Amino acid sequence: MKLYTIDTGFFKLDGGAMFGVVPKSIWQKTNPADARNLCTWATRLLLIEYGNSLILIDTALGDKQDDKFFGHYFRHGDASIDSSLAKLGFHRDDITDVILTHLHFDHCGGAVVRNGDRLSPAFNNARFWSNEKHWNWATNPNPREKASFLKENIMPLQESGQLNFVPDGQNFSEQIGLRYAYGHTEAMMLPQIEYKGKTILYMADLLPSVGHIPLPYVMSYDVRPLTTMEERQHYWEEIVDKEYILFLEHDPLHPCCTLQRTEKGIRLKDTFTLEDIG
Template identity: 70%
Template structure:
């Protein structure tokens, strides 16, 4: 198995929204804000090459939304999904599977492209993977979350016939060495890949752990639908990661790509930070 970091660019979100009830005087030490209280976040995806499968985990925000939409998120950086794939010798047509942790716009936007007046999957040769619980949650969104579920990012996948569902279970196996964990604090049935790689386990954190600055259990985002559920899930997975020396792959940390965690007197805290290439 080969793993490749896929950087798709950076965006900004309000620091207070990202840290919930945690005071700015605390969170700004790890995630400094600009004059508008906005912090920079990565949209870091992961490419898994295993046999004849080339699996892309998440797709970033894409480029098909309006200028007004993008103006709210201050996109910056030179990375794009296509450029990052190319840097590893791949193109969009080489991808066999697109694994979507969940369907919020900053994770699924690059899965669909606009060509002329039509919307179509960006990866014409790929099977797209979600799960039934989350799909129904996304296409029938609640009032609070519906701004994150954009129909133009989601429905063309189903209309193309490329949509597939993973069974929601505690030990879902996607392929050999690639299991799926399900959590529902951030949004219903978000999927987190657990990948065996070079004798280690890598847990793709999606939005359960946006950055190392979010490691204390109560540091829950305002974007989470069920904060107490998130805290319970974080306690479980952070503890499991510390006990088993998992590598945590961070999708949104603008500085740190991977980390390990450890038990301390103050609870679970970061142990080491490094890049995927360092493993």
């Protein structure tokens, strides 16, 4: 097995929304905001080369929406899925599987491309993986999340016949497990990878950045914030006890981190890149 970081650039979201009830005077120390109160976030993906499979986790925002849409999110940076794959000697047609942690636009927008008036999957030879609970939630969205579940990001996957559901309680493969979280959205999947004798947990939106490690630092985007706190407490204890490495999708600076117990509770231990894992 080989793991690769796929950088796809950055975007911006309101700092207050990203930190919920935490005051700006506190969160701006780790995630400084611009004049519009927007903080920069990465769209960092994970690529897994596993036997004859090439598995991509999430697909970032994509580029098919109009200027008005992207005007809200200030997408920037030179990196893209295609450029990052090319640096590794891969092409998007080499991707065999795409695991979508959840179907919010910043995680699945790149799964679908626009060719003229036609929307089609961005990875011609890939199977796209979600789960039935989350799919049903996303395709019948509640008013709170409706703006994040865009039909043009989702329905073409089903219409193409490339969409698959991971059965309840089943792992993706022998070395790639699937954990779940329900506070941010219904049945968000967290891939758990056994790699070089270590366990890497892909955090998706359970931990957006190292600035979100304290338990109350929960996003306003979470549909069940108290559930998120409970899940984080459970996961954080397990992460420390079993010395997991966390892969961070949105942290603008740090691709990976570990946690430790301190007098203030569980906090950051180390930050490093995927390539630093020996």
